[in-house]
Amino acid sequence: MTIIIKDLDTKKRLFDSAAKVFAKKGFDKATVDEIADYAGVAKGTIYYYFRGKEELFLFLMEEGMERLRLRIESKINDADEIAYSLGKIIDIHVDFVKENSDLCIILLSEAWGISARQERLQDMLDKYYSIVGKFIDAGIAQKVIRPMDKGVIAASLFGITTVAAQHFLRKKDAFDWDPVNSQIREILLRGILVD
Amino acid sequence: MTIIIKDLDTKKRLFDSAAKVFAKKGFDKATVDEIADYAGVAKGTIYYYFRGKEELFLFLMEEGMERLRLRIESKINDADEIAYSLGKIIDIHVDFVKENSDLCIILLSEAWGISARQERLQDMLDKYYSIVGKFIDAGIAQKVIRPMDKGVIAASLFGITTVAAQHFLRKKDAFDWDPVNSQIREILLRGILVD
Amino acid sequence: MTIIIKDLDTKKRLFDSAAKVFAKKGFDKATVDEIADYAGVAKGTIYYYFRGKEELFLFLMEEGMERLRLRIESKINDADEIAYSLGKIIDIHVDFVKENSDLCIILLSEAWGISARQERLQDMLDKYYSIVGKFIDAGIAQKVIRPMDKGVIAASLFGITTVAAQHFLRKKDAFDWDPVNSQIREILLRGILVD
Amino acid sequence: MTIIIKDLDTKKRLFDSAAKVFAKKGFDKATVDEIADYAGVAKGTIYYYFRGKEELFLFLMEEGMERLRLRIESKINDADEIAYSLGKIIDIHVDFVKENSDLCIILLSEAWGISARQERLQDMLDKYYSIVGKFIDAGIAQKVIRPMDKGVIAASLFGITTVAAQHFLRKKDAFDWDPVNSQIREILLRGILVD
DNA sequence: GATGAATGAGAGTTCATTCAT
DNA sequence: CATGAATGAACTCTCATTCAT
Structure with a gap:
């Protein structure tokens, strides 16, 4: 149960963080680092949930x-x-x-x-x-x-x-x-x- | 005279080339290399006419x-x-x-x-x-x-x-x-x- | 008993899987993920049996x-x-x-x-x-x-x-x-x- | 003239350096950084001469x-x-x-x-x-x-x-x-x- | 015994920019 | 005027490893 909550939590945090950063910088200028920082997770975590920046x-x-x-x-x-x-x-x-x-x-x-x-x-x-x-x-x-x-x-x-x-x-x-x-x-x- | 004409020529070529490439790729994805190639000049030439990509x-x-x-x-x-x-x-x-x-x-x-x-x-x-x-x-x-x-x-x-x-x-x-x-x-x- | 059999079983599966993957990809290109997938176990399991990829x-x-x-x-x-x-x-x-x-x-x-x-x-x-x-x-x-x-x-x-x-x-x-x-x-x- | 000599020089240095490093580490363990260091050029220079590590x-x-x-x-x-x-x-x-x-x-x-x-x-x-x-x-x-x-x-x-x-x-x-x-x-x- | 979410160091690659010619 | 070899900072992505469960 906790796992599912944490999972949703992380993906949700990533979603919000990505929206913020992409909006502020545009796709190309936004960096994966910044999105991860903003979401409070390690860079690699993004690649655990998504195949890459594009996805x-x-x-x-x-x-x-x-x-x-x-x-x-x-x-x-x-x-x-x-x-x-x-x-x-x-x-x-x-x-x-x-x-x-x-x-x-x-x-x-x-x-x-x-x-x-x-x-x-x-x-x-x-x-x-x-x-x-x-x-x-x-x-x-x-x-x-x-x-x-x-x-x-x-x-x-x-x-x-x-x-x-x-x-x-x-x-x-x-x-x-x-x-x-x-x-x-x-x-x-x-x-x-x-x- | 010739120099001025060549100058205008080069700058005009760069203008058209830049418009094409920027439109096709967007600012970030467009590369100075491609703009130079398309204009038929060396990459350095762009920096002779403009301070940089941004300008x-x-x-x-x-x-x-x-x-x-x-x-x-x-x-x-x-x-x-x-x-x-x-x-x-x-x-x-x-x-x-x-x-x-x-x-x-x-x-x-x-x-x-x-x-x-x-x-x-x-x-x-x-x-x-x-x-x-x-x-x-x-x-x-x-x-x-x-x-x-x-x-x-x-x-x-x-x-x-x-x-x-x-x-x-x-x-x-x-x-x-x-x-x-x-x-x-x-x-x-x-x-x-x-x- | 069952535990021991499962143990042997898992280790044996890992051995075969590792042989296949290492042979196909070489040491560096082979990933722990792939070995685990191929053996049908979770990645962490490999670290339960071996100290790491090298071992x-x-x-x-x-x-x-x-x-x-x-x-x-x-x-x-x-x-x-x-x-x-x-x-x-x-x-x-x-x-x-x-x-x-x-x-x-x-x-x-x-x-x-x-x-x-x-x-x-x-x-x-x-x-x-x-x-x-x-x-x-x-x-x-x-x-x-x-x-x-x-x-x-x-x-x-x-x-x-x-x-x-x-x-x-x-x-x-x-x-x-x-x-x-x-x-x-x-x-x-x-x-x-x-x- | 000098340009050609420098060119050949750089490519030759890269060749020797790559041979040394690849031999010592193998393809995967060898890093582009090390090859560049050993050749005494910047990492980017390698990509000026070759499309990538593989090439x-x-x-x-x-x-x-x-x-x-x-x-x-x-x-x-x-x-x-x-x-x-x-x-x-x-x-x-x-x-x-x-x-x-x-x-x-x-x-x-x-x-x-x-x-x-x-x-x-x-x-x-x-x-x-x-x-x-x-x-x-x-x-x-x-x-x-x-x-x-x-x-x-x-x-x-x-x-x-x-x-x-x-x-x-x-x-x-x-x-x-x-x-x-x-x-x-x-x-x-x-x-x-x-x- | 076994899992898999999370990590982070480190890799290959790109590219705007510089500068000697 | 114009070049293009050389640079290096910054980027995306990989993956062995850890650890709470």
Whole structure:
């Protein structure tokens, strides 16, 4: 029992530590040493749980994306109106960026480009797009959303929330998220919904 | 004379080579060796023209941002209507992403995070925001744009264009940019303009 | 009782596993993990039975050398003619290489060089030389073997059998050992016996 | 000019240093650090000249084998009698082991086993066998050598010279090589030539 | 008897940078 | 102007060993 707890403990500590360090430094500048230090374990321990730096990173990303997906799917009721659901998705998204800023910074900084790893990150983005895409399709079918390219809409949703949220995250001072949240929602909804 | 021409020549070659390699690999994974190879010069030559890898990179970024700024300022007439100008800015922006995808990929991948260099990139983003911000302020004053936080709008503009443009850039096949362009414009303008 | 049987069992499994892995990878490239995996025990178990990798290895080598020594001494009758005994030694030797190729590969690959462990392996070679040397001395005394340096003869015997046997072992296809065996014997005996 | 000399100088120093260290420690135990130290260059320099430790090692081996091949082919006159040529080959071989003991120790210690690199070393052994094999074929055709398997003879030649020479090399004290040389030759020639 | 999570010293390798030419 | 041999600090990863259970 204790073993399992310790095990989970170590992996959890590694997860948090990696998120922090990767977010602060980016994948390449982050060192395994620093991640280990921050987690309070020996360097070798990381290699006991993960095959290497790359795998630790990917694990982190997939885990994060999964959380976002789970949250969206659990909070959205298929019976709700599309317009309402879309507004809720935006809220969830902004909240997620707010709560998991480390993860989101990493995603933003590493998801572009075209190398091998990035393809796997692109896959995650695609998965995300497909989650959101479902609602967009429904919205268009119900003539709630104007007939536009699904990709443009999904990318806009992702781009506007993360970049804008990021923009405010940079300022150290606490500030009121509510107006940001509602403004982002307003821009997007007005932009895509039929009058 | 010849010397000057050769000089320009070499520096130009280095600029293009660096843009390609940085875009393909990202700052950290790109090596000075590869940039030199690609430019057809010896590694030492880079250090003749730039103080180091970092400076070459920053030179590239600033040059790129300057180009965007220049283009916006030269094509926008202060006498024009705000709504018209904003639409034009979006067009210019999308065109710029399309034409300078290398540069934009770098910007997207290196502009996030908080390390030393990134602060300098953030400064660039801020500079960009301020260019756009001028029009937004004017728009709000003229009650053409709804009263919103300037930052949210600027970030939305940047986020939506780059992420969406990027999204389509990933697909190898040529495709028609016009609808993408107009849809992005539509989303944004509807989102921020008063009815 | 059960405990003792399990004990023997585990040690025996470790012995076989170590022989396989050391032969396949050499001492340095072989990992304790792999040996444990192959034996179907946990890594820690090896340290329960042996002080470490080095000791496991030496145990293996000494065990192997002892087997060869035992076999030679048990099959050779001091009353026999020297020439006959030498021929028999060669046969035994070739058979041993054939039957214990794993062990011999290790011996061949680790016995050279001058590091600490290798000195212990050299001791084994010396012990082997002394076993064979007894017969060589006797042969020279009886004027059956031409008066030559004992070391040259013993090294020749060892070199010719192991290298030649090894040479044929490399070929995957089964082939007839008898002629190889007799040819090796012929070369050596003609080479060292008086006419 | 100076550059070329320095270049050759560095590579030559690396060659000698690598031979010494590999011979003393074996491939795995030898460290790149030690090789660099011994050569009086920085560790990175090795990677300027060779792709890695492995390549440095293979370069060493191939260079060594080539030297032996060259020496045999340059000193052997096809017009000479086979028996005489074979004797000479043995002499050359023993001399070579004597003069290049470092190289030979490495060859003996790394040529056995079955891993990837070893296959490349086996290729070298095969090349060597083919050089010697030419003379053995001729000898058998001329009925100077008794009709035996060519492989057995070549392996015997290689095994007996290297192992025996090695055996004496281990003793630090200088000693007279001539009798060793002639005894090895005698064993082999008597063993394979017709009466 | 046996386990396996955790360790940490030490290895091979990369690469931005320097400098004599 | 331009070179490229040489550097060395810093990095990722390996693995024999320990020890609490």
